[in-house]
Amino acid sequence: MKESLKVQPHHLERGAYLYIRQSSMRQVIENVESAKRQYALRGRAIALGWRDEQIVVIDSDQGESGASAAWREGFQRLVSDVGMGHAGIVMGLEVSRLARNNADWQRLLEICALADTLILDEDGIYDPSTFNDRLLLGLKGTMSEAELHVIKARLRGGILNKVRRGEYHCVLPTGLIYGQSGNVTLDPDSQVRETIDHFFDTFSRVGSACQTVKAFRREGLLFPSRLRNSETTVFRPLTASTAIRVLNNPRYAGAYAYGRRRYRRAIDGKKTLQRREHDDWLACIPDAHPGYITWEQFQENLKILKTNGRGYELARASPPREGTALLQGRAVCGRCGKHFRIRYAARRGRLDAWYVCDRAHGYRGEPNCQSIAGPPIDNAIGMLIAEQMTPAAVELTLEIRREIEARHEEADRLRCRAIERAHIEADLAQRRFMLVDPNNRLVADTLEGEWNEKLRVLAKAREDRERAREQDQLVLDEAVRERLIAMTVDFSKLWADPDTPDRERKRLLAHIIEDVTLVKMPAEGTTRIHVRFKGGKIQTLTTMSPKSSAQQVKTPSGIVELVDKLLDRHIYAEIAELLNQQGYRPGGSARRGRRDARFTALLVAYLVHRYGLRSRYDRLRDRGMLTKREAAARLNIHETTLARWAEHGLVTRHAYNAHYCLYEVPASNVPRKQCSRWNRLVDRAAALKTAMAPKPSTVAEGGVV
Template sequence: MNASFKVQPQHLERGAYLYVRQSSMRQVVENVESTKRQYALRGRATALGWRDDQIITIDSDQGESGASASWREGFQRLVTDVGMGRAGIVMGLEVSRLARNNADWHRLLEICAFADTLILDEDGVYNPASFNDRLLLGLKGTMSEAELHLIKARLRGGILNKARRGEYRCPLPTGFVYDELGNVVLDPDLQVRETIAYFFETFSRVGSACQTVKVFKNEGLRFPSRMRNEKLITFQPLTTSTALRTLNHPRYAGTYVYGRRYYRRTADGKNVPRKRERDDWLACIPDAHPGYITPEQFQQNLKTLEINGRGYEVARASPPREGAALLQGRAVCGLCGRHFRLRYATRRGRQEAWYICDRAQGTRGEPCCQSIAGAPIDEAVGALVAAMVTPAAVELALEIRREIEIRHNEADRLRLRAVERAQYAADLAQRRFMLVDPNNRLVADTLEHEWNDKLRTLANAREERERSQQQDRLALDDAIRERLIAMTTDFKTLWRDQSLPNRERKRLLAHIIEDVTLIKLPEEGTTRIHVRFKAGRTETLTAQNPKSSAQQVKTRPEVLELIDKLLDSHTCSEIADILNDQGIRPGGCVRPGKSDIRFTALRVSYVAQRNGLRSRRDRLRDRGMLTRPEAAARLGIHEATLVSWVRHGLVTRHAYNDYASLYEVSDLSPPTKHCSRWDRLTDRVARMQAVQESKPSHPIKGVVV
């Protein structure tokens, strides 16, 4: 059917939309003929009857791929206007210009058929509402999508073929450049090479990416960074992400790799990278170019990173930290075979470490395997290590000193490179300033300002180097040398030195001990320690478990024995005074901040009752002592008389506390030792009775006797 018959008056009443698109900006710049052909479709619309002011050109998607419509704002606007009934015809040079995706293309066809909108390309005019036209447009869309696949396949095939030979030029990481022949070589900048080499050496020493970042920060070093498509190198503070990216890049080991990642397009049109397994890499050629480390060192670094990020469910030897636990990552539970976890608690003003095996409790609700205090274990293992290392302490001290000096020299060399770079930049700025015409103040002032900035940068670099050199000299002063000499004579003293960081002890321990298996024996109050050394030798130790809080405040057996002995002849208050005079405190020891606690009568009574000691009253009763009523009844006298007799020494009283006593009455008659006094008292009573009887009676008046 002729195109003029398909164009109806209702189509001419609406606008004519011309969609212009090129797949890349390079095509926009170089393939200008295609752009001209697309804009020339305006003449086709005018010939079909549309006025020039009705023709709307949409060219905002220049340089965008037609694989999807999610990121093409121009195509989305076109679909919106067609759906709103504003478009009478949609024009495109070919189907591939509108869409290379069948989903987007058929969506446009559906909307055009529903809105009665025509479609025009270089071959003719089509009505999507017509079955034949729609079938033809569908075939064109399918061929356009297949064409895109073929184009990508041809390009991808050429890239893969070059990559398998190691000839495809990929962006290089910092530290590598391409030479004139296209070969990969190390960066000619000496500061860049030395900094990267020092980075790998530091990681091998500390065994952690985060600790490597801390070393660079403490030493004031910066890591090189080269932007893509730029030759300028900048030195920035090292970050953890940069350290991990450098450690995981195979090219630093001289290995050519390609296809470590693949991309998946999401619903919003974004390409999301996904990692491939090492066996799925598209190309991997070892020893393809020079590297900073060997492939073996690269694999060891990957293994170290894997171990550092691994959980405690499997064997794990984590890098040494600052914690007090000496056996970090090396203590194994003797019951289940898992590695202990660490738990720190602050008690009585100091930090305590505990080895905990509770993963079964957290995952399956089973009881906790073991919970062992770390102080006795660490002390026993530390004493064993100190005893074994002492013969080799001389060699170890010299090796430590050499390592410290080499480390400081390497850091100073990197700072010197920074000074040389700043000096070169300052000299270059000076030459530029000298070459400019002095009368051209607009340029001269700018170059002078740049020269001053470079001079300030140079001064700062020199000051930083001098300050770092002074700190390094302080690190190797006479005090450090004396400590190294002390190591050769008495390693035990150095091991117990409080100023020695726990990290250094753990590093030394890692070279000697493979692992330590702990088995707690609650019935014996001890922990059995099985030490396995690197060479295969084993040692078995026994450590005393610390007492619980209740046991720590419990009175010592010797104090209980003393109290039991004193209760035979003293009251509780007298016993308290005796214990305090002897320097004995409750709980059996003087605790920090509790030295003012002393024994009292109530505390002695509580200790005796708590530990099942017989009270003084029961002891006196067992010896035949009587209470006041019982003693008065035994003697046949009044209680007041008994008190008078006690005051005159006729009866012996024994106090069993500060308020009550018992009385010692052996016979019905007074004791033999008081007979003389008894006789005098008896004679006095008899004389008083005789005098009373000898007096005449005087009857009272008015009373008959």
């Protein structure tokens, strides 16, 4: 009776909200009594004065945990309606049905107090706006949250106790199963086992998850994958994510591991995954069951993956890539001590590699430390490797041949397993078709189609195997054998062979050289290469730095000096012809790929102007040569006469370009006996000029006389 006094008329004018929830679908199906008790609260609301149509039942959160309200849409609707003043009372069987989280519970109490909404549970009615009722409801919420923690702690404690003994059954990765006795064993399917073995062997050989995926694709192999919540195993193309997941799973090393990840709830209710360090795993028991690799090999694989994913801040030997830079991951800057980055530039139809140390520029805006062209460095290192490897060429040849043959045999064995699996599935499809009633065409046609499909898969597997065997045999019998023979005779020939992949060169380099320190000497135009071998020996090489683009197109100084000498006696066109006859070529012609480029008069004129050479005109003027007008005035003859005299050799002229000349006139102090003919010509010309001159006229008065 006292409780009914809390229900006021303004409460009855609003709705009565009944919230129903159970934590899991299993409880919804099996714990039916709890559901009945929650739905029975409708009678309490009617007894308090609410009409049946005023009762709003919210049961959309069935099978949801009460640990948080982020993913419970029904609870969010309840809070929203209470805040808008639609609810006069909120009913729940107990506090734990409404919320197991104290923050969500206190938020609901605050909103109910502001909206003057009552709360009802199995024990009674409460008014959150009063201190005593709110204190009691707060204690109930705290106890509900503590109860959830105690339940989880008990369950978690039992699981962790089994985990420490290695007896808790976790989901096993593909290739491992639980036997009849509950122990972990290898998958009985031989194709699955051999494929996983081949996967780890390939990774040990190539040293990269991505390269392992590429190797499987080249060999036409598929990787096993177990369907979720099923024991069915299918074969799919290998992906990089699958490869990394397999390499990081300690179960393949025969170790029992638990608690490698930590799951947390975010604000929006979603789970966030956080990886634990190896020391923080809840359990790690090596050699707990059979595995595909040893624990030491698993640790080594993790180190390789960590090295591959790490930047150049520390020294590292990354797996070989397809680029032409031979010192990938091994070139160290001789100034700052950091590793060089590799940059490629497409120039003149080829891809040039550059070793660039630009971290100071990227981080602090400072100039690049060093930028060194790759081809001269790589050529010097290649010659050094060829010299070091020549004594052990025969032994290396045999080892490489055994590795290639074993690789091909392993791939062929896996293809045979795929054929066996396809053959078994085809036989099963055939038996199912034979057992069906022939008159039942609806079923018989479907089974016949499945049988035909399995036969096509079997035929394709056989064709793929034959094709792969032919390719492997071709590679081994022709190309590989020839290279191996060449290696035994001359290793440098094989190293310089364009068909040798750059990745293989880098793999060989990794077994010999630890790192290479490069120091560029701009003043000397050289680069010093300090090579540190695996055994600790250090050897220093020096290479010429390649010329810049401007230096490559620059005309050699010897040609400029020769042009300067030829200007004393020849014009531009004659100089160009002489240079071409002597085999000289313009600067930069080889860089542009123009081997047939020739000098021209215009190009010689450009060189004279570009290098500030004294022109032929100035040289002739310094020697006392006169222009045509000056020489004619000196000889007191017409310019046309001067040209005719020059044609007959009476006057010497010197050309300073293709159309104009300067004239050489004898000095006036030359003895007459040394130039008698010249003086007679001068006297005759003066007499003719006098005779042809008009006579003076006499002017008289009245006219001309």
